[in-house]
Amino acid sequence: MLSSPRKSLRNKKGFTLIELLVVIVIIGILAAVAFPMYQNLTKNxxxxxxxxxxxxxxxxxxxxxGQ
Incomplete structure (x- = not known):
């Protein structure tokens, strides 16, 4: 018997769109915090x-x- 398309998609390995978006948001937050700190360090x-x-x-x- 042929497997249904839904079952074959569930067995695939990889990241979901939500997981990728969460990682991108976390990286954005870290960059927003780190960039001002970096600027302050270079100024100091x-x-x-x-x-x-x-x-x-x-x-x-x-x-x-000669003072």
Missing amino acids: AADASAKGALAALRGASALYY
């Missing part, structure tokens, strides 16, 4: 680099002008 790194450069410049000028 740039600020720290600028402060280090200013401290080096201050030290060099103190040596140059």
